[in-house]
Amino acid sequence: MEKERLAEGALLFAVFGILLWIGLGAYYGHQLDSSFPKGFMATDSFYKYDRAVSLDEAGNNRYVPSYLTGGIKGLEEVYPFASFHNIVLFKDASGLELYNSQYLLNVLYVILAGLLMYTLIKRYNQKIALLSLGIYGFLFIGNFNIGFLYGWWPQIMGSLLLVGMLWIAVFWEQPGFPFLFAILAASAFLAHPPEGMMGGAFAAVIILVDLVKNKFSFRIIKRSLWAFLLFILLVAYYLPIVISDDLVNSTGSFSFSPKESTFPAPMFSHLGWYGWLVLAGIIITLIILINKKGENWKFFAPAFFMGVVTYSALIGINERVYQNRFFWPIYFAIFFGLGLYMAIKYLPAKITRFLWYGIPVILLLISLVYYFQPPAGSGLIANEEMWEGIGWVRENVPTEEKVLIFYGDSYNQNGIYSAFGHIVYYNNWNYYLNNIGYDLSESLAKIQKGEVAENYTSRPFIHHQTLPKRISLFKLEYVDLWKELGLNYEKVDGKGRGFEPRSICGFDYVVFDKKSQIPQFAEYNMKVWGELLKNNFVTEAFSNDWYSILKNEKPGEGCIKNGK
């Protein structure tokens, strides 16, 4: 018995190590404290990171930073914040940089969720549980890893808590479990509401079946109601924001027509040949459940439930459920373990007791060798110099001073402007290149001719369209930021969203990228840069291999000779 416990402990640490290697070690060059953020590959990566920065820098989780709202203060934060709290606390405890803290912590969340599911399957059958560990490598492979590259940290934390909720709901009758459930559900709700709701729906199914089986036991009803009350109490402050129309509208739609994923979602085929074992496991499960008249159904219920949820976009429930496919290797682990167990059981060779501990490690290593590739490139923050320049603006430019950012390759993901921690204006020619309908032809004509001009079409960086002010604990009043700032949000005839011709001489700082994958843009940037520096009131405030940031001491004065 003692030997088996030791073997189990050793196996779990081996699994932990392999997953940590795949999840972060390989990508981070086997270092922990990278000197610039890696994996920021989408706009969300920056928005989410910025929330953690705002919390870390200002200790603020109540109001949206004014640099995201065009300068308007006192607007209520609508984004669920719980995940950012843990990121900041872990940063303080570990001494890591904030961006490293968030990446590592979320890798640990995923691994922990896998280990937690292992203990649930073990309650059903230890051998199946051991084998089920073999599929976990896919958690960090291909499209299953997208959440890390798109910065969906709240969703990852929500998913860990969802696994916890599924675990607890299976044993709902245990003393104190409904209260534990309420804590997990509330935290999930404050991290990423959909996972809180999914956990609640699963618990409701379990409670309903228990009630029918126990002839509507008053005890079950009473405990469930207490748990629900505790949950409501714990989320009361945030609840009005979630149920307000604006947030509901921004989190996908409900209509009974199939929804496509808006990101590279995991598909079943991405599980490779491991997927065949999952399929076999599903069929065997159904046979077992039918033959044994539903005995032990609760152990399979989480897998079936999450299977239905993650395919529900096909009948139009909500496209966001594609995100929950990231955890398929965890939800479907029991099917995988069962499929493999049945395959091994009928092998002619005798499987020794300790071989059961070796098989999952071999399977993990196979997935590592055949399916795993670390993400390509470090992301939109290309290198340390770029991060240094962004940090310079964040730390050195006074809040009231205006900053213009010229063209840069990484700015095709809007959220990156939040990293500057400032109200910035930008003339993003990507909009022209991507042909999304804004009329920037005038600016582009200037570039094509190589003419340096005074006016370029630019826009301010504003993250939201509307945000609430809290009138009372349960009452919100929404403010239209664009109207408030005298700008037009609606896109009409290629205009709107704040795009206007603005003089580059009117800004206190102008940020130039020195390098680009489109050399003409970089050359043009440097041409404007050279023209600005001809003025004795314009000086270079910051420079490195990536950026040059110019300071204009006399904003508003003419700075481009013969410029239009």
Add this chain to the structure above:
Amino acid sequence: MENETITGHKTENKKNELILLLKKEGKIMLMVLAALLIVFKIVFYNESLLVIGRTALGFFWLFVLPGYALMLFWRGRLDFLERLFLGTTTAIALISLASYYLTLNGLINIHWQWIVLPLVVEAVVGGVIPYHQKRRKIN
């Protein structure tokens, strides 16, 4: 669910049972921490021991230890691994919730919370468990 204790001790004196359990599992927890450090050092072999040590300790202090303490209420019902993993998950939830409301009200500076919150959880558990045991005995 099995009604098994990890120690296998069946004694009427619950206090002694708890102390025995803590002694035994205290050693296991130290082994968990040591294993955590070793795995971190193997995976992040280019990183200094200092950074590795602080990171592993940080995670252990912030989430694993409070989670273990919380799950002592279920010590007779869940085995060690279940309590370790479910406890850490619960601590992740509880610490984030506590931090959210403490920050919202400005009660404790966020940069102190990583020290204060685990201590509070452990102190509360330490204070409540004797009462909880007494009640269980009466029942």
